[in-house]
Amino acid sequence: RSSAEKRVRELHDLLSQYNYEYHVLDKPSVPDVEYDQLLTELKELEEAFPDLQSPDSPTQRVGGAVLDQFKKVTHRSPMLSLGNAFNEADLRSFDRRIRESMGDHVSYICELKIDGLAISLRYEDGLFVQGATRGDGTIGEDITANLRTIRSIPLRLRQPFSIEVRGEAFMPMSSFLALNEEKEKNAEEPFANPRNAAAGSLRQLDPRIAASRNLDIFLYGIGDPGETGVESQSEGLNLLSELGLKTNNERRVCPTIDDVISYVQEWTERRAELSYDIDGIVIKVNSLAQQEELGFTAKSPRWAIAYKFPAEEVVTI
Ligand SMILES: Cc1ccc(Cn2cc(C(N)=O)ccc2=O)c(C)c1
Numbered sequence: 001r002s003s004a005e006k007r008v009r010e011l012h013d014l015l016s017q018y019n020y021e022y023h024v025l026d027k028p029s030v031p032d033v034e035y036d037q038l039l040t041e042l043k044e045l046e047e048a049f050p051d052l053q054s055p056d057s058p059t060q061r062v063g064g065a066v067l068d069q070f071k072k073v074t075h076r077s078p079m080l081s082l083g084n085a086f087n088e089a090d091l092r093s094f095d096r097r098i099r100e101s102m103g104d105h106v107s108y109i110c111e112l113k114i115d116g117l118a119i120s121l122r123y124e125d126g127l128f129v130q131g132a133t134r135g136d137g138t139i140g141e142d143i144t145a146n147l148r149t150i151r152s153i154p155l156r157l158r159q160p161f162s163i164e165v166r167g168e169a170f171m172p173m174s175s176f177l178a179l180n181e182e183k184e185k186n187a188e189e190p191f192a193n194p195r196n197a198a199a200g201s202l203r204q205l206d207p208r209i210a211a212s213r214n215l216d217i218f219l220y221g222i223g224d225p226g227e228t229g230v231e232s233q234s235e236g237l238n239l240l241s242e243l244g245l246k247t248n249n250e251r252r253v254c255p256t257i258d259d260v261i262s263y264v265q266e267w268t269e270r271r272a273e274l275s276y277d278i279d280g281i282v283i284k285v286n287s288l289a290q291q292e293e294l295g296f297t298a299k300s301p302r303w304a305i306a307y308k309f310p311a312e313e314v315v316t317i
Pocket residue numbers: 018019021022023028029030031032033035036151
């Protein structure tokens with residue numbers, strides 16, 4: 001019995017580590033079949049000793065119950081929408097406005113703008129306890145059961161933080177193409193784009209459907225950064241990564257607007273090489289103290305802007 005308890009803990013830690021290597025780092029250290037054998041061993045032990053099961057076990061990703069509706073969730077801090085920039089002139093006037101009120105000691109950070117569904121994850125003492133859609137920015141829908149099926153979302157952080165994190169859930173292009181092939185084979189309406197496919201998958205009341213859709217996620221924000229001691233967006237992203245959360249590696253600190261414009265040009269060209277859709281670049285003032293000083297307009301921060309790629313000309317044949 002105690003040896004079963006010890007083995008369950010061991011398998012727990014092993015499988016969580018391997019899952020992290022495969023889905024977050026994209027660098028597995030063991031073959032898939034070894035992962036599968038260990039997972040099967042854990043399932044058998046948990047069946048033999050049900051009290052050894054725990055909510056953060058790798059066997060607990062796909063919940064059983066089919067919901068009849070989603071609960072509402074009020075976000076502790078509102079999930080913002082960003083103002084848009086469409087060209088270099090818009091970016092330069094954004095920079096001018098910032099430097100008029102902040103002086104010249106401002107540095108930016110650029111991040112790819114993932115074309116998916118904005119979501120918020122809440123962890124208590126390291127345990128994943130709730131996940132919600134952005135909704136109207138203040139009230140979203142509780143889609144915890146569906147988010148638990150996303151393998152790159154850890155069910156327990158690598159440090160026991162109580163924290164609310166924000167990110168974008170998305171469907172990789174390969175999963176989107178395979179899903180639409182399947183739909184066409186069954187004479188079902190295909191999804192128009194990966195964003196709709198991700199949103200449609202996370203709105204399913206049966207978590208087994210979300211589990212079958214190979215969704216992924218990038219986290220980019222901390223709901224209550226003050227409590228973590230981080231002082232910039234780039235430090236915040238590094239903390240998320242240290243906690244075992246998936247962040248996008250293409251982020252870059254850009255000290256001047258010229259550096260921002262170079263980054264925007266680079267990713268306008270390199271966009272097609274990504275395995276997921278992006279619809280632009282998010283540019284933020286990196287310092288959290290300067291973000292605080294700049295504050296918000298009626299509906300969006302003064303310290304950030306979303307550069308939107310020109311809509312791709314749609315060729316209808
Ligand atoms: C049978 C099987 C088991 C696991 C996986 C994928 N995978 C692999 C690992 C691993 N190698 O560390 C960890 C988690 C995981 O989800 C596939 C594709 C097929």
